[in-house]
Amino acid sequence: MSDNTLSPATAPAADVAPPVPGKVAELADRAHMGFIKSHLRDYGLTLSLFAIMLFFELVTGGTLLRPLNLTNLVLQNSYIVIMALGMLLVIVSGHIDLSVGSVAGFVGAVAAVLMVQYHLDFVSASILCLILGGLIGAAQGYWIAYFGIPSFIVTLAGMLVFKGLALAILHGQSLGPFATTFQKLSSGFIPELLPNTGGHFFTSILLGVILALAMVALSIRGRLRQMSHKIDVEPVAFFAIKNLLLFAVITYFAVQIASHHGLPNVLIIMTILIVLYGFMTQRTVVGRQIYAVGGNVRAAKLSGIRTERLTFLTFVNMGALAALGGLVFAARLNTATPKAGQGFELEVIAACFIGGASAYGGVGKVAGVVVGALIIGVLNNGMSIMGVGIDYQQVLKGLVLLGAVCIDVYNQKR
């Protein structure tokens, strides 16, 4: 249709009141308040993370933010973050995947068998394992998407199946160690490219600073673009503070982590994935459609979205990311054990819900999930340093999850 042919319909009565000039200032104030209110969740979550970090930093006498510990934090949580990215899509599309822990464990076991027993090189083995993960996701997604079997049940079955299979192919025993090349996936650091740095890791520091600058540049570009099209933007003070903080925080952590051994390889993988999935969820057609399916599957279907195929693909994606998580974890332990992956699904799902994803589907952001995963990671790490037993660690994590979701529900009801 040409765009100008439809003139505004002539209504007998219009129900909009004309704006009163004196109220403009008040309206602008309200807009600011509205902006803060509507973004309170995003800010609040990040602030909570900082508060928790600050708390443990003080309680542990500065251990938390030491370079060595920060590196550990990254290594300990990388596989959770990686899997949480896949889980976010699953949850946004209105489903759940309980099998990710077992799948990760199973794929780790397969990797060990391939590399340790059959001496396959780590590149081929890793690729095979990722494909295997995708196939596992496809096998589960098929029943969920095309037969309408609840994902809870299918993946509960998958959880049992792959836990069992991992036990079976490992004959109940640990298998390892891996070749050092594969270990690098988890415990390696990016090489120092600059000559004569005298024990400093300038390449890593530089990378961190470049990343921070890129983030700030992107956000300024987005704001300018929005302003040039007269879109409402957040108040300039907020914007400045937010970006300054963003820059400071990224640079600080990059420098801190880098001063240990340089940036870990897995951090690079993680960062690339986070950027990729962030872009995918916010800007691509597929991303938009996944949110639509979770928001109202029937309306999405009647709008021409192939809802079944999309659901299927989110599970394929989840399987592949669970496999990657499994590889990273196996590389970190340097051995595949039948118990690997146990309980991952709970941490991954908790990360999504703490990060603001809705259990009803259609809502959730990559940034939120990453922060959610970090909150759990810092809690784990901080409490371990403090010497809190695994028992009360779980109690506290449970309460944090419940609290985060309660705050969400409360906010929505207001």
Place this chain on the structure above:
Amino acid sequence: MTAILEMRGISKSFTGVKALRDVSFSVEKGEIHALCGENGAGKSTLMKVLSGVHPHGSYEGQILFEGVERQFRDINDSEALGIIIIHQELALIPLMSIAENIFLTRTPARLGVIDQGEVYARTRELLRKVGLTEAPDTLITNIGVGKQQLVEIAKALSKQVKLLILDEPTASLNENDSQALLDLLLEFKAQGISSILISHKLNEVSRVADRITVLRDGRTVDTMDCREGGVDEDRIIRKMVDRDLEHRYPTRENPQIGAPVFEVRDWVVHHPLHPDREMVKNVSMHVRRGEIVGIAGLMGAGRTEFAMSLFGRSYGTRIGGTATLHGKPLDLSSVPRAIDAGLAYVTEDRKALGLLLGEDIRKNVSLANLAGVSSRNVIDDINEMRVADRYRDRMRIRSHSIYQDTGKLSGGNQQKVVLSKWLFTDPEVLILDEPTRGIDVGAKYEIYCIIQELADQGKGVIVISSEMPELLGITDRIYVMNEGRFVGEFPAAEATQERIMRAIMQDAARGASGQPVPQQGKDARETAREGALTP
């Protein structure tokens, strides 16, 4: 005779829409009082006021039951006095037994332990009263709709009913079951139980009713006493439809109607869960370039099923027939293909099937044509925003910005968002299913204007509506549908509400001779939704 029920000056409005205006209505002891009127005339609302679904304080006026003013807070209050309503959609639990359903509440029990013997004995007694011989432990799902209806009545009897309200009780029953049910009402009457009967089947109404009250646009038009004679179906129909049609519809000035755009031949659709039940029977129709075609009919006639089956087989199984656009056969086997073919379907249930209520206007408008705002599968958010802004202006969607969630808009504005979404797919044929349901008068007028302008641009428009004046007011030609068939076709100039109603009633009378009647619209909609979830 003494009045068991008197409702005086009842008025009720829903967010700006007046559903009932100063309605007075009374039922005498041992009387069958029929309530007639078009869809949306206010019958169900009046009964909800009476039964306490709309509690005291949410309406104006007085309710006197057995001579005392009553203020019902909820349905339990009215049931306690013996006012029992049996809804169109039966409220039975399919996988529980007859006895369990009848005694779902007030279960005979000792210390919380159900007295099984007592339950069964009383169930048998109640079933005998309604003429059923089924065992009390038969599951509801294993008996037919007619018998389920009787179980509902048995359930009402278990609550010491004094006033029984039946909302379209025979709509899904065949002739024999309908007769049995009406005989039962006459029997109750002899026992002194009063009934209110809501029905579209005027032959049944005139057979059993003592008095008939006709509602129209939320007002009482007339109460006729059948015992005095002179009440026939024509008179009831005239009372039901007579109204002022001026100024509610934009005038249609010399429509430019061209060659047929979209044609459907011998379209057959079967029920998705009961594949041997035909929901749409050999329907053939066409719409011309620039033409607005209406499909009239009562709820449950099969219009939505027909439309949704056309739109990418979104409803039904074993779909047969051909559809052509400009004479070329169309592939409508999936929704994306139907959209590509140039079809758009604006659903009757915009909240459940039309909108992402948690997303803003912008994301809803682009949803069906994301390719139109993206390049290489990446959404151009500025472009998307412009599109949404353009439609917001053109459709006059009242909102503070395109970033407002659609769940927070009024019904009329929500409908405009859905329309925008489909216009952005640039369709050749638009099917609008109940486009003005639940929308206030001003917004209705705007939607009518939009529909007319679309036709003026050369699109073929099909409007499904249960409001006959609306069809008469805006369309060029009207098909009449009943029980899955097209039973009449009128140029709008020759059509009147009475002619349409008569076409439906005549067919209903024919259909009543033995044929099972299709399920209610509600049922169809629900199965359509189920169908949308599973292939």
